[in-house]
Amino acid sequence: MTSLDCNKPETKSCGCSSGSGKKMLIPAIPPVDKWGHIKCRISDKFRMNYAVEPGLYSIGNPGESSPVLVTANYRLACDHLRKAMEKSSAWVLVIDTKGINVWCAAGKGTFGTSELINRINCTKLDTIVKHRSLILPQLGAPGVSAHKVTKATGFSISYGPILANDIPAYLEAGKEATADMRTIKFPLRDRMILTPIEFFAALRKYVWLILGLMVFMGIESSGILIKPAFVNSWPLIISGLISVITGSVLFPVLLPFIPFRSFALKGMILGIIVIIPSLLFYDKIYYGNPFLASASILFNITLISFIALNFTGSTPFTNISGVKREMKFSVPVYISMCIISSILLIIFKLQKWGVV
Amino acid sequence: MGCRLNYLKNVVSLKLNREKCTGCALCTDVCPRGVLHIQNHKVEIINRDRCIECGACSTNCAFNAISVKSGVGCAQAFINAIITGGEPECGCSKNGRSSSGCC
Numbered sequence A: 001m002t003s004l005d006c007n008k009p010e011t012k013s014c015g016c017s018s019g020s021g022k023k024m025l026i027p028a029i030p031p032v033d034k035w036g037h038i039k040c041r042i043s044d045k046f047r048m049n050y051a052v053e054p055g056l057y058s059i060g061n062p063g064e065s066s067p068v069l070v071t072a073n074y075r076l077a078c079d080h081l082r083k084a085m086e087k088s089s090a091w092v093l094v095i096d097t098k099g100i101n102v103w104c105a106a107g108k109g110t111f112g113t114s115e116l117i118n119r120i121n122c123t124k125l126d127t128i129v130k131h132r133s134l135i136l137p138q139l140g141a142p143g144v145s146a147h148k149v150t151k152a153t154g155f156s157i158s159y160g161p162i163l164a165n166d167i168p169a170y171l172e173a174g175k176e177a178t179a180d181m182r183t184i185k186f187p188l189r190d191r192m193i194l195t196p197i198e199f200f201a202a203l204r205k206y207v208w209l210i211l212g213l214m215v216f217m218g219i220e221s222s223g224i225l226i227k228p229a230f231v232n233s234w235p236l237i238i239s240g241l242i243s244v245i246t247g248s249v250l251f252p253v254l255l256p257f258i259p260f261r262s263f264a265l266k267g268m269i270l271g272i273i274v275i276i277p278s279l280l281f282y283d284k285i286y287y288g289n290p291f292l293a294s295a296s297i298l299f300n301i302t303l304i305s306f307i308a309l310n311f312t313g314s315t316p317f318t319n320i321s322g323v324k325r326e327m328k329f330s331v332p333v334y335i336s337m338c339i340i341s342s343i344l345l346i347i348f349k350l351q352k353w354g355v356v
Numbered sequence B: 001m002g003c004r005l006n007y008l009k010n011v012v013s014l015k016l017n018r019e020k021c022t023g024c025a026l027c028t029d030v031c032p033r034g035v036l037h038i039q040n041h042k043v044e045i046i047n048r049d050r051c052i053e054c055g056a057c058s059t060n061c062a063f064n065a066i067s068v069k070s071g072v073g074c075a076q077a078f079i080n081a082i083i084t085g086g087e088p089e090c091g092c093s094k095n096g097r098s099s100s101g102c103c
Helices: A008-014 A034-042 A044-048 A075-084 A102-108 A113-122 A138-143 A146-153 A164-172 A188-218 A226-231 A234-257 A263-286 A290-314 A320-352 B026-030 B075-084
Strands: A055-059 A068-072 A090-095 A133-136 A156-159 B036-039 B042-045
Touching: A034 A044, A034 A075, A034 A188, A044 A188, A055 A075, A068 A075, A068 A102, A075 A090, A075 A164, A090 A113, A102 A138, A113 A146, A133 A138, A138 A156, A138 B026, A146 A156, A156 B026, A188 A226, A188 A234, A188 A290, A188 A320, A234 A263, A234 A290, A263 A290, A263 A320, A290 A320, A290 B075, A320 B075, B026 B036
Parallel strands: A068 A090, A068 A133, A133 A156
Antiparallel strands: A055 A090, B036 B042
16 A cells, blocks of 8 residues: 655665665664753653664674664664674664654554565665575554565564664574573662653653642732742742652652552552651741642643653553553542642632632 | 653553354454454464554454554644544655654
């Protein structure tokens, strides 16, 4: 159904537009970029544009019988592959996933059957290698129907291990991956590496919340005043910031150790543990006001649970049916808790004004 | 450690049609959670609750022996879907600003 779609940058990079008699110049995969890795762990925007031009690349000195490894045009994926294959030679077929990693792109279908077929044809892979087999990352499997690719191109597909680092061992074993290589893990290191992105994403939204809160606290009968805006807001700003850190950093780190399976519930447990001790400083933080204290505590526990629930998308062990079920019971709870919290805050405000 | 990372019980939509299974074992290769196992030349579900509904097995089964309602296990995706009125999917498009570490 899909016609050949050699878009502009691709045609340029694979140089397959004309002159079939000439020897093609296939670029080496770009060197590993360590600074880029750090940046893409912090900035979403940077990561989204951290792409390699799709096309055929080489690692080492591949020949017509060297293996062909397929990956996404996400720079980090190419870097991992290059590092893992440092001592070997291979072809790397980089397919266009719009700069998204293999796993997510496969879920979305951009690391998919039609793009792979298209890229095999575009790069004239059949003229470069003698064999007819491709090695795909295992996590690309949700997007690719191996049998359809074979039918369309003649290339058979073997799914390699999950991690690029295991590829040499996989090749050595005659394209056999152990059960361990095939099972996804989520160790502390992997959970930690996600936290900066989670933190900044939560923080960006939190800034708006702070501004709203300050305006609310600043509202006096004589207009919006700066002093009450600061004085009455800061305890809530600080506790909110603690909640953002708890939800986006502490939660991922402690994930396997917090009881219950539901992320919303896990988050609520962690929220209670972190937020309740603030009552020790009842007079200082909440000015001894029960309405302010309960509004803040309720809201912060909700916030932590909500950020925790959002972490479902960053883990490799949640599923859509489960998230659906979680949302069903947690969203109504969140909304009610926010409403109660707002009412309590309004009562606090009315007390200040001497209305109540 | 891995054993602790289990999600909700009894929610998974994975279904097998053992009659259609030829025992090629490609599904056991692609499953990243060790859900499937070949027994007597037929596929068997051995860890149903570990399934993440990624759809790798069903997409790669040439014989339609496996079906699963696949999708992203991501709350943010559901929230985006509610806001935009679309299907729940990662906000990981080129122009869309992904707000979580969805990918």
